[in-house]
Amino acid sequence: MAFTERSAKARNAILEAAARRFAADGYDRTTIRAIARDAGVDASMVIRYFASKADLFYASAWTAAPARVDLPGSGDFAERYAEVFLEVWESSGSALVALLRAAPTRPEAVAQLQGVLDRQFLPVFHQEFPDRADIGQRAALILxxxxxxxxxxxxxxxEPLASMDRAQLQHAFTGTVRRYLEEPIAP
Structure with missing residues (x-):
């Protein structure tokens, strides 16, 4: 479906409102009307662009999540991973929160989350460690x-994790990532 500039604005407003609402209220408690109200459009407009609440959920989660996680720079992979992970979750985590919230009760959310991990996170590990046969297992443990x-x-x-200082949390998480990368998996 081709979008005019005006309809693209409405569609984007709907996606942004949906990502916020699904993250805050979860899938089951979120309504099309609430999303429409938040986006400043009529509920029929939401259905016009997205055939169902489920379609809107997945579109909003996929749109708001980063297209691919990149770990800029060189040096310690574990340190870069922990830093980028915290940045992603603290800047655009609402879409991922929505997927995590829905996953325990919705198999389709698990599939969507698996897609995010497969397309956005696993390639980073394979690129960084192309010669490690066990990198898939190690990446799964880190994930x-x-x-x-x-x-x-x-x-x-x-608590106290929710209010923990980001630098302190990043340091601790870096150690966890490093252990999964360096220590033997099997005894």
């Missing part, structure tokens, strides 16, 4: 810790 940290800090807001 499990990444999602656990995100879930506890940004979704559940568990």
């Amino acid at each position: 499990s810790q990444t999602l656990g940290l995100a879930y506890c800090r940004y979704l559940l807001r568990l």
